[in-house]
Amino acid sequence: MQKYDLSKSYVKEVNSNIALETDQLSVFYGKKQATYDISLKIPKHSITALIGASGSGKSTYLRSLNRMNENGNTNVKGKIIYEGIDINSSKVNVYEVRKHIGMVFQEPNPFAKSIRGNITFALKNHGIKDKKVLEERVVSSLKQAAIWDEVKDHLDDSAMSLSGGQKQRLCIARAIAMQPDILLLDEPTSALDPVSTGKIEETLRELKKNYTIIIVTHNIQQASRVSDYTAFMHSGHLLEYNDTNSIFNNPEMQITNDYISGHFG
Amino acid sequence: MNPKSVNRIATTVINSLVGVVVALLVLLISYILVTGLPHMSLDFLLSPSQSYQAGGGIRDQLFNSIYLVILTLIISFPIALGAGIYLAEYAPKNWIVDVIRTLIEVLSSLPSVVVGLFAYLVFVIKFQVGFSIISGAVALTIFNLPLLTRNIEDSIKSVPDFQMQGALALGLSKWTTIIKIIFPSAIPGIITGIILSSGRIFGEAAALIYTSGQSAPVLNYANWNPFSPDSFLNPMRPAETLAVHIWKVNSEGITPDANAISSGASAVLILVIILFNFFAHWIGKKLYKKFTVGEVK
Amino acid sequence: MKNSLKEKFLSPSKQTYQESFGKIISSFCILIIIALVVSILGFVTTKGIDTFTQSKINVFDFLFGNVWSPSSTGANGKPEVGAAPMIVTSFTVTLISAAIATPFAIACAIFMTFIANNRGSRLLRSTIELLVGIPSVIYGYIGLTLVVPLVRSIYGGTGFGILAGAIVLFVMILPTVTSLTVDSIKSVPDYYIKASYGLGATRWQTIYKVVLKISLPGILTAVIFGMTRAFGEALAVQMVIGNSITMPTNLTTPASTLTSQLTTGIGNTIMGTLQNNALWSLALVLLFMSLFFNILIKIIGKRGAAKYES
């Protein structure tokens, strides 16, 4: 693998309707730095894909956006601006942040509860007690996640009895039910078969009408299929950010081109 | 040798080792039951003990054992749960926590008589609690805690981390997640710990001699007021448990039927533990089901 | 709208309180345990140290002396309190019983997780767990009626001794070691096992090269807990080991452990006297020995884990 110059990058200016912005975001695990000064603006109601080889820091970056990196000796420096507020501050209530910025993980992780319980559990904790409202949220979120038809007749069964793809869509439904603004997805389909992957991609395209979605994927085709914007990361550096079309057809950086055409990663 | 025949040999070795254990178990338990069951009768279970005449029963001791186990669990389980949660989820990863862990493990190797004497000097004498079930429960709690805490910590840690991640991402607090999501999934493992530790409580004698005492005053089973001195529910009364009774009968017992009482009581103890284990597993299963599936109606 | 959002973001919510509550409750619990541990350790230490500070017994004589006779004065005009025979015996009995119990426990654990069907394994496990609840006295008497005559008929002599003690202890610690080993083996992620089978490994190869390696730290913990139980056990051992304070020369002559001496002596001595304090010193030795074992096994466990990770 040839040496690339990591100090040069191309970041397209996106100015209209920004949902989330990071300013010089660096993540440290103890003394080890995982990402370097990442500044990025995420447009509203779009899908932004983060791509890059393993260890490029894309998941780390994503997990910082709703402050899921807050444990042990992890340290996040820089600003994360949401609705004009820097949410990367210890003064900001992290639970509120996560209510507005939801997340879905690589490994489908429904709770060992009923399908209905999975969705209502967090809502109840956040103070929604009205049964009608809860039921509405269950139905609408399951419908939005395109799993309603498969589970509507056994909402009280254990979520553990679902298939992998169904579990993942349930997790998406669970996140949507919180009615967040932004949805972070960390390689949501990497543990799934192609059919389930296809269904989830379809779901994402639907969801983009109401939500801002940021997805980390190491599946380049997936990025090109679903996303509007793509950010390419390498060794903790953001090297190129552009609309998806440009990145895949006409990358500005040599390294981006090499990655997309499968030279490494 | 090819892997297949190694596999066969290993399986045979494992099976025969297990065979030895099973044979030992059968031998031990049948020895206790065979020598004990002939002495077991309703009368034996329901009459009070005698200090020197034949024909004494174990009514009060049996009740005391069960009551003591329940009281000890009521005291030790919440503490062990909290401490286990702390160690599993909140404890920083540094040497202080490592030292604490090691100290807790060292605590479990103290002979029970040392713990008993400690509880005696501190609770029975200094705090003037007196020889009482509650002092016994405190003593048992002391050496119950290390095993139970360790067990709860491990059970909680064995629940996959992505359950926690999923809940945190929904804006839930760690504590809520632990109590409502992680703990229910850990119940089966925790039940094992409870069974192991309560088995130890059933069988413990040395620590109780100095704390809950070794004489059983006359109990009134119709008196449900836990503050009345002769009530069976009063936690401040001295209480001889089954294991202590077995110890006493064997060491200084001068009743003519000491052997019969000892073997009968041992058989009863085994049966009680079997019942207790079934009960604990049953409760565990119920709780597990209740907390995990169909919580929402 | 924006302002209220900012307010929301900057003020604590229900979850903040839940979290604080949880942290306080759980740190409170661990503090109770720390307080208990510290006070017991402090209690044993202060009592145990009196032997050396008040009665001016040399620590060296205590650890390496062979004669235990705190109530009478020895050759040098001081009471002789040499704990070496008991230290050696405790060590030996614990190690032998753990050495016997470990392979059986691992075999049972493997049997329960890989070989037996669900019902069989549950039955075996609950039966083994049942053993915990049998009072020490009963083990002692069964040892006296079965094990001691057995040892006597095979090796001659009285039958009392370290061997008989170790056999009784082996049965007593088996449940603890087995139960914890099962837990540790069960916690090996399923995909490792599947991957191993997928590579064409036999069941034994999978168990030996994957499962046992990953669960090694857990198994070691199980063994520690078993050993600490063996250390602390008194009533049963004292009945079959012969309880004679002499340096053990072989496994079938009477010997005495720290705990058996402690338990038998404590009720017959007066608090504050050397006889009594010397017994607390034994408890102190016991603490140090178990600390030593704990640390030793932690080091082994860490090495094992490091090897497996690389």
Added chain:
Amino acid sequence: MNNRLIHFISALGILILFLTGCSSNNGSKSKEITSVGSTALQPLVEQAAHQYSTEKGLTINVQGGGSGTGLSQVSQGAVNIGNSDVFADKQTGIDAKKLTDYKVAVVGITPVVNKGVGVKNISFKQLRDIFTGKFTNWKQLGGKNQEIIVINRVKGSGTRNTFESSVLNGEKALNAQEQDSNGTVKRIVSSTPGAISYLSFSFLDNTLQPLSIDGVKPEDKNVEDNSWKIWSYEHMYTAKDAKKNVKDFIQYLQSKPTQDGLVKKLGYISIHDMKVVKSSDNVVTKK
């Protein structure tokens, strides 16, 4: 970090509150008598307490723990009565002057052997030589060719003190197995070929062979006139200024009906039947 400190401090605060709350719990204990100590004496006191407490409406709490514990606790004032198998002035660390001694029973102690040794009578000298290790085989005493296995009681136990002061004549006992209760000794002697030990009379039964010494049989009447020399008192010690109901209870134990009834039923010898008195220095005088 700061947050964590606050959590810890508040938890510590709760803990302290909790502990102080515990220690201030102080009940009235005037109608309660606590008696702690000798496990050998426990059945007698327990049974007497049973009868006495129902008559008088008292709570009498009888616990074991060993003679040493009984004496330490009564001299520290932690309990009302300390039960002991040994004289308090024979225990180092106890100020016997602060205590009042009540003798409540006499217990006879006899050497016992395994039934297979083939010896039934023995001299005092021979007994001493067995326990000091000069004899090692029953053959030397006219029994079977069988190694002698000595089982001692634990140092400090009343039975051992009595046995050694009556038998050993100041010689040092050999280092042998030690057991801490009559019941265990009985089991070991009855199941171990060649074993010898000593027991209270009340533990004798047909699984063991008691030894006669110089032709005198271990029987109550021989103890009463001191022709059987291995015997001791069971003591109850109280503080000098003991409460009246404590003294009353001990008097009840010492009364003729209790001594002739309960004490004898439990295998002890009544203090009223004794024709001699033994001092703590083992000097026997006629009453």
